[in-house]
Amino acid sequence: MSYTIALVGNPNSGKTTLFNALTGSNQHVGNWPGVTVERKEGQVQRGNQLYTIVDLPGTYSLGALSEDEVVAREFILTGHPDVVINVVDATNVERNLYLTTQLLEMGAKVVVALNMVDEAEDRQISVDEKALAQRLGAPVVPTVASRRKGLDQLMQAAADVIERPLNGVVRLSYGESIDAKLAELQEFLVKGDLTYPPGWLGVKLLEGDTYVRKIVRENASLQSSEEFGRLWDEIAAQEDDWQLEIVDRRYQFVSAITKDVVQRPGTAVQTATDQLDRVLTHRYLGLPIFAAIMFVVFQLTFAVGQDLLGDLMATGMGAFGSILERVLVNAGAPDWLIGFAGSGIIGGVGAVLEFIPLIVILYLLMGLLEDSGYMARAAYVMDNIMRAVGLQGKTFVSMIVGFGCNVPGVMATRTLESRKDRMIAVLINPFMSCGAKIPIYLVFIAAFFPSYGGLVLFSVYVLGILIAFLMGKVFSKTLFKGETSHFIMELPPYRLPTVGNVLRNMWDNVSGFLARAGTTIFAVVSLLWVLAVLPGGVEPYGPESILGRIGLVIAPIFGPAGFGNWQAAVGLFSGIAAKEAVVATLGMVYAGVEGGAELVGVIREVFTPLSAASFMVMTLLYTPCAATLGTIRKETGSAKWALFSALYTFAIAWVMAVLIFQIGRLFGLS
Amino acid sequence: MLKELLVEIDQADYVSKERLAVTLGQSVSRIEDGLAELVRLGYLSQDNGLNCADLPCGKCPYVSMCHRDPLKTWEITDKGQRVLAR
Numbered sequence: 001m002s003y004t005i006a007l008v009g010n011p012n013s014g015k016t017t018l019f020n021a022l023t024g025s026n027q028h029v030g031n032w033p034g035v036t037v038e039r040k041e042g043q044v045q046r047g048n049q050l051y052t053i054v055d056l057p058g059t060y061s062l063g064a065l066s067e068d069e070v071v072a073r074e075f076i077l078t079g080h081p082d083v084v085i086n087v088v089d090a091t092n093v094e095r096n097l098y099l100t101t102q103l104l105e106m107g108a109k110v111v112v113a114l115n116m117v118d119e120a121e122d123r124q125i126s127v128d129e130k131a132l133a134q135r136l137g138a139p140v141v142p143t144v145a146s147r148r149k150g151l152d153q154l155m156q157a158a159a160d161v162i163e164r165p166l167n168g169v170v171r172l173s174y175g176e177s178i179d180a181k182l183a184e185l186q187e188f189l190v191k192g193d194l195t196y197p198p199g200w201l202g203v204k205l206l207e208g209d210t211y212v213r214k215i216v217r218e219n220a221s222l223q224s225s226e227e228f229g230r231l232w233d234e235i236a237a238q239e240d241d242w243q244l245e246i247v248d249r250r251y252q253f254v255s256a257i258t259k260d261v262v263q264r265p266g267t268a269v270q271t272a273t274d275q276l277d278r279v280l281t282h283r284y285l286g287l288p289i290f291a292a293i294m295f296v297v298f299q300l301t302f303a304v305g306q307d308l309l310g311d312l313m314a315t316g317m318g319a320f321g322s323i324l325e326r327v328l329v330n331a332g333a334p335d336w337l338i339g340f341a342g343s344g345i346i347g348g349v350g351a352v353l354e355f356i357p358l359i360v361i362l363y364l365l366m367g368l369l370e371d372s373g374y375m376a377r378a379a380y381v382m383d384n385i386m387r388a389v390g391l392q393g394k395t396f397v398s399m400i401v402g403f404g405c406n407v408p409g410v411m412a413t414r415t416l417e418s419r420k421d422r423m424i425a426v427l428i429n430p431f432m433s434c435g436a437k438i439p440i441y442l443v444f445i446a447a448f449f450p451s452y453g454g455l456v457l458f459s460v461y462v463l464g465i466l467i468a469f470l471m472g473k474v475f476s477k478t479l480f481k482g483e484t485s486h487f488i489m490e491l492p493p494y495r496l497p498t499v500g501n502v503l504r505n506m507w508d509n510v511s512g513f514l515a516r517a518g519t520t521i522f523a524v525v526s527l528l529w530v531l532a533v534l535p536g537g538v539e540p541y542g543p544e545s546i547l548g549r550i551g552l553v554i555a556p557i558f559g560p561a562g563f564g565n566w567q568a569a570v571g572l573f574s575g576i577a578a579k580e581a582v583v584a585t586l587g588m589v590y591a592g593v594e595g596g597a598e599l600v601g602v603i604r605e606v607f608t609p610l611s612a613a614s615f616m617v618m619t620l621l622y623t624p625c626a627a628t629l630g631t632i633r634k635e636t637g638s639a640k641w642a643l644f645s646a647l648y649t650f651a652i653a654w655v656m657a658v659l660i661f662q663i664g665r666l667f668g669l670s
Numbered sequence: 671m672l673k674e675l676l677v678e679i680d681q682a683d684y685v686s687k688e689r690l691a692v693t694l695g696q697s698v699s700r701i702e703d704g705l706a707e708l709v710r711l712g713y714l715s716q717d718n719g720l721n722c723a724d725l726p727c728g729k730c731p732y733v734s735m736c737h738r739d740p741l742k743t744w745e746i747t748d749k750g751q752r753v754l755a756r
């Protein structure tokens with residue numbers, strides 16, 4: 001004799017492992033007719049009996065919302081398997097039994113393979129399989145498919161069920177009104193002479209199942225009945241409510257069973273999360289707490305990164321520069337190469353690398369916040385403020401990404417559905433202070449505000465956010481009017497940060513930073529070095545060099561902002577290629593002039609505290625880097641918006657820098 | 671429970687599966703199932719943020735910064751709003 005067994009279960013329930021364990025190499029793979037869903041069949045010989053096992057697609061439900069669902073239920077209803085083995089994950093019985101309930105409603109002969117019982121034991125989840133079998137009216141066999149445990153008992157249970165007649169179809173009560181409507185429907189459906197069980201068809205019609213609706217709509221005898229037509233219209237008007245009610249009743253059925261047969265350990269952590277959130281996401285306290293946490297992060301960055309480790313890299317780079325120069329001199333290298341190595345590589349790229357200790361500490365601390373689950377709360381707190389000023393809160397999600405880098409920050413706006421929200425999010429993202437700008441702030445903080453490093457860095461970030469909010473509001477009232485969509489943010493539970501995750505997060509960021517120092521910044525500095533020493537015959541790194549002449553043309557623009565020197569101008573200009581290049585360029589041009597002088601010391605002589613503040617604000621807000629502009633062009637589908645972004649951010653930055661410098665002077669600051 | 675879950679989400683400031691579980695007297699895994707079911711049936715939509723798997727990142731030097739989006743958001747669809755309005 002030959003029998004057919006259908007294997008059905010949720011994705012990740014171990015169904016395929018069970019199928020492989022049962023059938024071994026005796027398998028055949030093809031496709032279900034008309035769809036791209038894979039069909040796997042295998043055979044098992046037990047005594048004189050041959051069992052063909054059909055592995056149905058993994059699915060959570062037997063509705064009509066995916067090809068997988070339709071394929072699975074069509075086979076069970078019309079393929080006439082002799083028995084259905086339903087693989088249930090013992091670690092998540094409640095979720096898996098929803099599918100079991102639907103199988104029972106279909107009138108299928110079911111055997112439950114309670115799989116992964118070993119994992120359930122490890123997690124202290126206990127399932128009373130006898131009680132479960134009794135409640136379901138179907139045998140339940142514990143299995144561990146990966147270790148081939150319980151397979152014989154499972155096949156034996158399947159063979160027994162095949163021999164037995166069906167005990168009757170499980171009928172759930174869906175509540176008085178739905179049950180009444182179902183009875184009314186069934187009277188018609190019985191007369192319709194349809195291939196499917198009328199009871200199941202009725203439930204599916206009330207659930208608004210599009211596939212079943214099509215079958216019934218195409219049935220001539222049903223459609224010719226006026227009474228059925230009225231019933232049909234009534235169902236259509238109520239289907240959303242009924243659908244929810246029917247699904248709920250199934251879950252209630254499942255919950256009632258699992259409450260009695262499944263025991264799992266308590267979940268004390270959940271309460272702690274809730275209690276913490278009452279404070280950290282508080283309507284009034286949430287924002288000050290977020291600000292205080294960020295302030296502490298920046299203060300610690302300076303306390304540890306600058307005060308304790310700050311000299312490490314500077315000393316290291318200095319020593320490396322001396323060795324490199326000695327090696328080149330001893331090797332008889334030409335002067336231009338020695339100059340390039342000293343001023344270009346060590347002075348330029350080295351100036352950026354000196355700040356690695358601070359960047360390591362900053363990303364280590366940010367990683368701790370992220371891994372603990374706090375950053376989602378920060379976004380939630382900011383979301384409330386964004387809504388208060390009439391902006392789409394979800395914009396802040398892309399802004400948070402922008403703090404790392406504006407390129408993925410702009411890409412993250414893809415998750416905003418409305419064009420209005422997306423365009424605003426794209427245009428304000430460059431105001432988020434990306435990681436590449438950090439060395440710029442660090443140089444100027446080290447030169448002028450070493451005692452207030454954390455506070456200054458914190459203020460710079462806050463200013464970027466405030467300008468972004470302000471411009472967002474302006475754009476939503478002018479260029480992009482319209483309704484914002486409403487969304488709700490999910491707050492994950494708090495967890496203890498793991499060392500591995502925090503270190504990985506830090507390394508991802510620092511390695512990205514190092515990679516750019518070795519590629520983009522190196523290329524920019526090399527090009528600028530050539531421009532700084534040409535044409536021949538003029539003083540290298542001087543105003544007569546090509547770079548100096550370019551700088552002199554641009555520099556007057558920045559005069560009102562307090563930094564109208566050509567070095568600052570070319571620094572800002574090179575920052576359009578990559579923001580790290582600002583420091584690298586300043587390092588190169590000043591190292592060349594001052595004969596390898598330390599950048600911070602030179603900055604202290606060239607700038608004043610007021611012009612330094614003005615320069616920092618300029619770099620925070622001005623034209624995004626080329627990669628970001630390219631992404632804006634790609635994401636908006638228009639070079640016009642990329643150009644607009646480049647120009648308007650420059651204008652905002654210039655106005656802010658000039659205001660800071662001029663107002664500061666009015667107050668007698670220098 | 672599904673309709674109550676939808677109502678709770680509509681009235682809540684944020685989605686916390688733990689808080690929803692306490693409010694509705696259900697387990698967290700039951701709430702997760704309910705949310706998944708509401709998404710599956712089209713009453714709710716979920717956004718897991720930018721997924722780098724969808725992007726042709728290749729050897730982009732910024733790729734390490736792309737995986738930092740820990741934020742998930744939910745939105746009640748028009749179908750969900752219709753049910754809530756009744």
